[in-house]
Amino acid sequence: MNPIIIQFMENKKFDSRATFRTFQYTLHNFLNIVEGGGGDINRLTEYDIRYYFQKREDKKIATRQKEYSIISSFLKYHNWQDRMNGIEYPEEKIVSMERKSVDSVDIAKIKREIEKMNRKLNGEWKKGGKMRVALIYTLIYTGLRVSELVNLNKSHIDIRERTGTIQVSGKGNKARTVPAPKELRRKLTEYMSEREDNHPAVFISNRGDRISVRNVQDILARLNDRCGFKKGTLHPHVLRHTFLYQTAEHVPLTTLTQLAGHDDPKTTMIYTTPNLQEVGNRLDNLYEEED
Structure with a gap:
């Protein structure tokens, strides 16, 4: 077992042998899952801890609460409790029947069009093309608000071989950490490897300035036309809606709330639960006989 876990176990007072074994088993499992995901138990990040709990989502709520x-x-003993700040105590997922209509777009179509433009590399897309691709993929895979996107600095991004995270400063300067999936890491790496400037911003314009909200809107407006969407369909917030709507099918409400940067889970619930029409559609075939 890792030395920092051994140190904790040796200094922790346990009321019974059974409690000792429970702690030992849980921390051993925690170590294996974190390191299996590319993390380092000696340099834990919020993403590593979040990754662990995502892997344990199939366990009973009581089990996850005990592990939490x-x-x-363990984290408090090592003065790492701040790395747990964005991770909420496991609770049963709240169910509501009142989800509002959420705008979304065809991400697959957007990605196909981007690849077409990449292959051509002509006109305006050639100059700054990799920046535009990385920017769009960041919106697609993180659900950031446009203000959060333009304020990203290079120091906020941590990309490793198998994992990656982005530190986001949200509304009211409230910080959160979001994962950077493999495809996003690849696009960011391709873009950043060509940067020869010392500007702290992740996304910069052709003039070398930090990109503006208007710049982002213009990039998406041009992509909107290339995709053949109705005018005004593709904008930063609809990509945020799409990300949260799609991610809601794979993570619990508490995790989605954290990814969205919402203070209240009720705000996030519009993405997580079906409305009555959707429930009705599912019930139509509930007892249909299989052919």
Whole structure:
């Protein structure tokens, strides 16, 4: 077992042998899952801890609550409790029947059109093309608000071989960490490898300035036309809606709330639960006989 876990176990007072074994088993499992995901137990990040709990989502709520308490105790011992700040205590997912209509777009179509433009590399897309691709993929795979996107600095991005994270400063300067999936990491790496300037911003214009909200809107407006969408369909917030709507099918409400940068889970619930029409559509075939 890792030395920092051994140190914690040796200094922790346990009320029974059974409690000791529970802590030992949980932390051993925590170590294996974190390192299996490319993390380092000696340099834990919020993403590593979040990754662990995502891997445990199929376990009973009581089990996950116990694990949360054990890992919190371990982190507190090493003065790492701040790395748990964005991770909420496991609770049963709240169900509502009142989801509002959420705008979304065809991401697959957008990605196909981007690849077409990449192959041609002509006109305006040739100059700054990799920046535009990385910018669009960041919106697609993180659901950032446009203000959060333009304020990203290079120091906010941590890309490793198998994992990656982006530190985001949201509304009210509230910080959160979002994962950078493999495809996004690849696009960001391709773009950043060509940067020869010392500007701290992740996304800069052809003039070498930090990109503006208007620049982002213009990039998406041109892509909107290339995709053949109705005018005004593709904008930063619809990509945010699409990301949250799609991600809601794979993560619990508490995780989605954190990814969105919402203070109240009720705000996030519009993405997580079906409305009555959707439930009705699913029930139509509930007892249909299979052919």
